[in-house]
Amino acid sequence: MARYLTPGKLSTLLLIEIQLLSDEPFSFGLLDVVSLHVLPTHFAASFVDALAEDLNQASDVASLGTILQALPSSLPGRTAFDFLLSQAWRCVDLDSLHGLFDRLHRLVHPEQAEERRVSPASPTGHFMRRCLVEWTRLQFADSLALLDSFHVWLEPTRARWSRIHPEGAAKVMDKKEFNGSLAPTSQTLEQTISSEDVEAALTHSIFVLQRIGQRLPAELKHRIDSWSRQLSSQSLVHFLAFYESWRAGEYTMALENLHRYFDYSLSASRGAEDAAGPRVQYQYALLHLSVLHADFERWQESVESMEECVITGMVHPTKLRYYVLTLLIQYDSTRKPGYALSAVCPLVSSTPSANSSQHITSILVRSHRARR
């Protein structure tokens, strides 16, 4: 799997180049398309639809073509998609790819300041600079793999492009680098999506499940699952599985996935310099565990997890204590009268007192007595 650069990102770079250098009437429309790829999709009206659209455009040229064909140009019968194809089919060898990145570099960092077409601090400039850095650090074998996957990505448009530009098509076919065997293989298909895209999709899916509570469609979930198996870090995958199982009402699977997620997270953060890191992770784990128990109406286990979370929060007070606070208020008014205030007092104080451990122990003993 590619680290960052994919055929989809190359096409976005080509669109940016066309948008910056051409005076065609579709420039504003093109800016809209570019912004969809460059800006985060959290502002979209429907999260699931936006996520599905992003993944489709990353892996398939047809969905991008559908959008671009709606943008007419000054040439009769030609659309923005034809301009993209014209540019893309010129980048079928490594030399042209180097040329593309050189041109992009000159757009962001020109020799004279007045020639600058895009600000390096803008979202588009930031995206271009990131791509330039990733291209520079790409190994030779990886750049060849990127080129192969770009060929495969472009293949469905070959007939259209040959019809519009027969001479250009003949010239490209004559090139040695273009071997013509463009059947998609498993390796080239892997290159159509980057690990960063998959992580973004996972984070997005978790956000949808956590905030909205909406489960992903089966097809989209299957695609994310198949991609996420190739990720080096599996913790987010287990976190997504935890929420999926929770929403599906599978208590045992949710519990198991939660344990897996925090095991992976704790082992990953063990090498971190911050000593409080694993403890905060542990607090979050306990909080999630408590909420999970409460949602399945296992109140005893839920309160026990919360108590442990409170004790952990005493040692390293964090923002998490306010989440705990809100939950405790909820418990207090529903299931456990008199519990919230006693447990909340030490949490809301700015620093833990000297005899905080004795204090919290006495609170817990009292709350246990109250429950009996």
Place this chain on the structure above:
Amino acid sequence: MSALTALGGNGGGQDELAFLKLKAREGRHHSLATTTLLEEARLELRRSGNPPKSLECLLQASHLAAVHGLHNLASSITMFEGGIADRVGQQRLSTNAYDYVRSSTNSQCSISDRVRAGCRYAYQLARKGSYSVANGTMEHLHEHVQQIPKLAQRVAVFSTLIALQQSIRQWVAFRDT
């Protein structure tokens, strides 16, 4: 614990809420203050059944949420407004509140709130005798919650409730004739 002693609380909802409000005000934790006000409104409604006092707390919470941009609480507050309006017999107001949350496509509005609002909206319609629209609303909800058993259960219960109400009214009408 000095604050606890000063409040004289050894339990009791009012003392706890007063303590939390105090701490929220001191630390400028607007989210905590809003949540505490919502809890106070809920307790008022449950213990003393005092809708005006409850509504006062709710309006304070609503003001805090609006001023400090706590958009994720908007749907809960609106649902609560609908509940209080329902309690005092203002069904038109409550139906409007439920309809607002139900039809919201805002990314801050959870599907749980939308389903709760949709169920109550359909039930209000059924109480008015608009069974076809109510059943249509429930069918629309049913399509969205098929993968979430807890919400599907709620939708099934409300659908049955609406069907039961319709059957009872038909039976009463038949008996009277």
